[in-house]
Amino acid sequence: MAAITSSSSHVTGFINGPMFFLKLALMLLLLLQLQPKITSTAQAAGVQLLPENEVKALREIGRKLNKKDWNFSDPCNNVPTVETPHTDQYNNTVVCNCSFPANRCHIHGIFLMGQDLDGVLPPSLSKLPYLRQVNLGKNILSGSIPPEWVSMKLEFLVLSVNNLSGPIPAYLGNITSLRALGLESNLFSGSVPPEFGNLVNLETLFLNANNLTGGLPVTFSNLTKLRTLRISSNNFNGKIPDFFHKFKLLQALRISDLNSGISEFPDIKNMKGLEKLILRSCNIRGRIPEYIANLTNLEILDLSFNRLEGTIPNFGDVFGLTKIYLTSNKLTGLTPEWMIKERDNRYQIDLSYNNFSKNSLQPPTCRDSLNLYRSFSIQNKSILSECLNPCSKDKYSLHINCGGKQIIIGNIKYEGDEDAGAPAELFYNNSASWGFSNTGHFWDISSGRYQYITTNVSILRMNNSELYTTARLSPLSLTYFARCLANGNYTVKLHFAEIVFRDNISYYSVGRRMFDVYIQGKLELKDFNIEEEAHGVDKEVIVKRKAVVNDKTLEIRFQWTGKGTTGAPVRGIYGSLISAISVEADFKRPAESKGKIYIVVGVALAFCLVAFITLSILWWRGCFGGRESREQVLRGLDLKTGVFTFKQIKAATNNFDSGNKLGEGGFGSVYKGVLLDGTCIAVKYLSARSKQGNREFLNELGMISALEHPNLVKLHGCCVEGKQLVLVYEYMDNNSLAHSLFGQEEGGQLKLDWPTRQKICVGIAKGLTFLHEESALKIVHRDIKASNILLDRDLNPKISDFGLAKLDEEENTHITTRVAGTIGYMAPEYALWGYLTDKADVYSFGVVALELVTGKSNMKFHPSENYVCLLDWALVSQQKGNLMELVDPRFGSEFNKEEAIRMIKIALLCHNPSPALRPTMSTVVRMLEGRTPVHELIMDPSIYGDKLRFEALRNQFNSFTTESTSEF
Template identity: 50%
Template sequence: MWIFFSTLFLFFFTIITTFLAILTASTSQALHPDELNALGEIATTLGIKRLNLSDGDPCFSRTLNIGFVSDEMKNTIACDCSFNNNMTCHITELILMSISLSGKLPPELAKLQYLQNITLVRNYLSGTIPVEWASMPYITSIKLSANNLSGPLPTWLQNFKNLKILGIEGNQFSGTIPDELGNLTNLTKLHLASNKFIGRLPVTLARLVNLEEFWISDNNFNGTIPGYIGTWSRLQKLFLHASGLKGPLPEAVARLENLVDLRISDTTGINFFPNISSKVIATLILRNVGLSGSVPSYIWNMSKLNRLDLSFNKLTGELQEVQQAPPHTYLTNNMLSGNVESASVYLHSKSVIDLSYNNFSWSSSCRDKSNINTYRSSYLQNSLLLPCAGPTNCSKYQRSLHINCGGGNVQIKTSSGKITYQADNSTTGAATNHHLENWGISNTGDFTDDTSHDDTYIISTNLTPSGDYPDLYKTARRSPLSLVYYAFCLENGAYNVKLHFVEIQFLDEELNSRLGRRIFDVYVQGELFLRDFNIKEEANGTLKPVVKVAKAVNVTDHTLEIRLYWAGKGTVLFPKRGNYGPLISAISLCHSKNTSPMPMEKTKYTYYPLIFGVTGALVAIILLALGLYAQKRCRGDTNMRERDLRAQCLQTVWFTWRQLQAATNNFDQANKLGEGGFGSVFKGELTDGTIVAVKQLSSKSRQGNREFVNEIGMISGLNHPNLVKLYGCCVEKNQLLLVYEYMENNSLALVLSEKSSPKLDWAARKKISVGIARGLEFLHEGSMIKMVHRDIKTTNVLLDGNLNAKISDFGLARLREEEHTQITTKIAGTMGYMAPEYVLWGQLTEKADVYSFGVVAMEIVSGKSNTTPRGSADHVSLINWALMLQQKGYILEIVDPTLEGDFNSKEAVRMINVALVCTNSSPSLRPTMSEVVQMLEGVIEIAQVMADPGLYGDDWSMSKLKDNDTHGSSSMSGVTDQTTMTMKFSVSGSDLYPESVISNSTVEFPSSSV
């Protein structure tokens, strides 16, 4: 018994002694007072309002308890209390993730001199990386991914000699990668993806031999993939999705033996399949990189390979000998062939395999498998669409189709009646081909990157989207990579395709997802319709519908196809790491001559009684029409015009004359914005408070009528942030009216003429120039209907309240026939802006717009109009003046003196050089507008500008033409031996906001200081 009590006593004595020792040690340890004060300052800068440090020493329990955040994020402020013989504590880790911090990066962190780990991932922090951080000696990890940080990457980062992890993915950092980054030789992870970096990767990065992860996707780098990456023997993950780098893939990179994850997509130059040496590779993505030839046999023997994506290439060969495939295998959009139906990979595979868009042969007895997508996988015409779906004979040919993507049946009421959008809520997978009676979907891609098991290809919201039909936008179908909708029982003809979008996943109300960017491309009938489409940006917010219309889409084989494709750009981090590819809410197809939503029956027999009856009825109708012709002749033109317009099934609102009369207060002169070439423009306010500009075209001009129809046809199908938005039109009471968005700051010409405010600083001028270039890029290359504007000038560039540039006046636009030069016998444009080849020979291509843009860009830089000044034979135009200054070495003297020297000289020189290259007299030497955008943004180098006025427009022949331009129009005969060409020069200013800007005004150019 005594032994028992002695043992018990010793046990309790030990416990109590240990507790007292811990208590004494704990109470004797304290956080350094400077760091305690710094914590309060840091909390203020970060925007933390609930950090309470008044309850005692935050290092009492070695970690600061952040009670207001989710425990699953493992947020903490950790202390190390081993200093000064365990008497002093210092903060070593600051981890605050996904708690909606909306402040700046705190310079006060530099006061935590023992800090090793800074993690502020997935917040809403803005600004740059503070230079004060350079003084922290022990930093090993900086993770700032998924914020709104900007500016160049600081060169002083090289001070962090111990840095192992640098993660700044998913921000707005820009500029080139500094050479000094190569001095961080201890780096193991370098994550730079989803920023705005440009230029070539510096050769100094070759020193980073300890790198294990290198992520640079979704940037604007140029050059080829560096060979020195092959010297990083420890590299495990290499991500190059849409990085801007081009192939080939260096052999040394392919030979890296520790590669686990290699992802390269959406580039060119990787023409031959690399010889991958790694035996541990789990993910191999070589998508849309230009691969040709056959798939090497060793690929199918990689035991660790889990995901293989070789889609959207030019691979050939057969798969008969393939015994097994990786669990996720994507071979879509290649030229693979052979009879894969009897191969083991097809018969017995449990893998998800996408074989769509290939040239395989199938028997009539083959059937779809739920894990294998065979859509359009056959070269045979009679089974091209669904080779293994069984009979797909159409009992009816449809003239319209409406789909509620991701949702059930929805019925909406329109002015023309009720329309039912069919349900599209079936379950799909990573390689799915699901079809109904006359339409279907084909999906490619998986969600394995987000490590979640509850992902779905359909998403929904409990919130109510704005607009007239919110029920149509509460659900959406999405895809990680490629989503195809196809209709296969359509009557042949031209269709108008409406694509309905709304962003319901990245919500503005949630800071941690507000920064999400969903960017994808859209193809209609195989033609690029939308490039780099961003729903949220287009709608200017979330839960706001956007409708895109592809007009006159030709259907010749009863089949229409819409593809949405993720091209490697945009978010992969918000609200968590994963795939955020294309998303669509609804689709509507309408035959351009459709008069009824009911389908047309497919007939196989001839019914003579019916034919005779219909013929008799038609004869009666014709006779009746002839009898009424004289009575209705005076109204015929108006009715025909209205029928022509409505037959186009345009995506516009049809306003009544009474609505617009009320909006403009009976077209009160007090609301008149100006007089245009085709009529007047009035400011109006609709019943919902929307301010609009109403363009009232003159009904007396037959040409005005034709231009009205032309402009409606062009604008209604176009929607871009840098094009003036058309709200609708009115054809009533012999009136022709267009309703546009109202532009608060009127025209660029008016602002540059200093006749209105605001004044343009340099940043605004650069923003306007890039905006105009992007608008033209869309017209030339991005829209489904390619067109040349023909009349780009400062009066046709309008500015909204935020000085965003928007191109107006498509009344003179001509459709651009692909790969063909247009020769026109009627020249329409404005003197001083027209390209010489257009004026002299009527040669019209998109390069004519490029020339006009060059003139406008020079006007923006100089603040002057490109007109011939009086009393100076030396200065024919702005372009010649700039060339003269360039020859003398004083190019910056052309910059608008009202800026008073407050401008970025490097950017000014770049813009002037872009203007000079654009106005080269040879169209073939002018860049495309997409190249112009990249030049202005510094992404690519500007072609060498030859300082020879003879190579640029306006001097060699335009001066003679200008001498003849005395009344706003002139004619020129004998331009060629056999052609007489009439020239029409517009002097009306802007046809939308024609506010007293005279295009033939005289401007004196100052003499050079030379």
């Protein structure tokens, strides 16, 4: 049962933590102290203090919130004399105001923090006419904000750290009594309502860590009482607004990650009380204003990742300014004397990644709290040469246990990395020739609680769990550098595991972590989410990439770009996270003497020549009808798969029993099999009659054996004996998407509800993103369709059938021999002109997305002569303004309308006649997940509605295409 009190002490943690909201909490405390407290005489007499209508309202509120321990009859009676203890994480309190005549009481505040409430926001809050303060933060509430709340006279409303979604309702702007509004760390999307300009009494506004887009409306200029504004960690675009000069009372301003438009430095010289200023990644150009030195209350200044130029003004006289981050700009001139002189450890200054000049008279600045990593225009005279020992010999590998002690796994020693970390630090391990540059502090926690190393909070059960028990965190930018490496090609493995967030039913699961990863300055991972990629917490995911070292140095940078949450489950939990790094040369270590080197090189070249000639002969004879076995060729290939005997395959499938047959394809049949160890497999038995059998077999084997992703089907191995060609895959319990989706029309067993279809669509998009953008081999699948999407036991999608896949060669986009694919899924530029890019897969994906929404097969959809295909129907429906008619009627009302419309619009974007204007698959993923807005594309249905042209196109397809229809 909730604790009931008239005291104000419970308000101190009303959003997210004592230090984070100290000033706001004090303001709340003052407000509540002005409220009369409950009298004790009426309580002692057992009189009904609270009106019955408010008692009923509280019960309704409890039901909506799914708060099962609210069973009282009168919360203002029998108030405990000792208040129920609580922390800044948890609060379970109802506050009564009993200053009314006849000892009557009314509900004044509801504080239910950290209660893991999984219901929805209750409209019945509006039935409490005297309610002024509400804090429902740190729960797992979903849905949107009820319109009934408009009638309330709330002064403090906190809904932070929940799963609330949809647009922020404009009617919140009608609650003009609001003084503090906290909506951070939710899933709100869309733009900020202009009606917020009506909240003229607002002093604190937190909109950070959502999926908001657009920019701040000009009506915000009316909010002249604002003291704290946080809008970072969203998807805002455009320029910084020019009305900030009106916010003279502002004490904390945080804007970050504006993705478009170059901005001038905002006019903030009138904000004399400003204490914290963050304008990070806002595309600000020009010079840093001199008047910053006049903001004498300033404590933290973060202007990192902009385009600032010129020299740095003298802020040395601003006594309280102890944290300065000017990372990654274009600043020039000498490093200011007032910055590089020795200071106490309160000062943290980061000037890394700039273009300063080095003064030979300046002393070396190799100290903690001042980071000058790559801050000079001539890098060979940079801080590295002064702080690090010269290289004595070349190295060919490096292994780091990030944030942990030295450990040995197998025959590999992982260097320890136990430095505590700091907001502006260049750490170097001279003996092992590596180090790291760290930038940024965790906002809103006390300096003594900086945690740049985290440890697991539960038992880890993955292989080599010692690597994942610790990890290094960084709130902004973290660069590991390996020195003294021999020039050449290297394989880099990055080991990740999410050991902080949880996936249980609690507000600990609300946290979202996303960051970017660069290797040698190249963006390799965009918006990387460990939990998503590993399919859960406490699970490892290893990312492998290739890198070239040409100056003895390898750099791996992790950058938090303001996406995800910053206060869930607790304040300061965000930023990049890395568990371990492995670097290995792709070439052999050279011999000690030149004579040996020459011998080795000569022998290697001779061996390669002989091997090339031998493999060429075997290929010709083995694969094109000669007496030599194709198994000889197979043994010469470097495959990451197993090799099965034909006897094993026959035993597993009960001699290819027809009862085990799963489907029939253009290149053979697919059977279910069971190995001796009980593993279920899917056996693709390529037909000897197939003219393309050899080519398709080797193509699929070569492609998929090199790929590994949760949304790609896994190849267990193959069998080549005589003329027998067999591919062995993981078994998919739920067959193909076509079987599960369209089989319902014929009495199929599966019912794919909307959340499942949404999940399938996102999974397909992620698989294609990997093929197009993330894999070391950039691949165009060429045959994306519902029958090539397989579903596992949990209905997770996996792309299959790579027999037609091709490497994406930007310089060779025209197919001059054979256009291959499936009618109804092929992009027009590919089918008609043989122009092939990854945008052909994007087009095919759009067809599958329409099939998911409608539940209808594009191949079988011919409702009338008015429509040629699903796309034609969608375009007509779009012009009529009735996209909802496309939605599968089997859903009834049980589906997310917003997601369905979004998926249709994305599918139409994927069908743009111009391949260059189709989105990339990574953009599609972000749009499907609501992280990027969808721009509606209006096309003329007539471009698809000409029946004669369609038939001509169909005939042309039939003349030179091969249709693959295999299913598992």
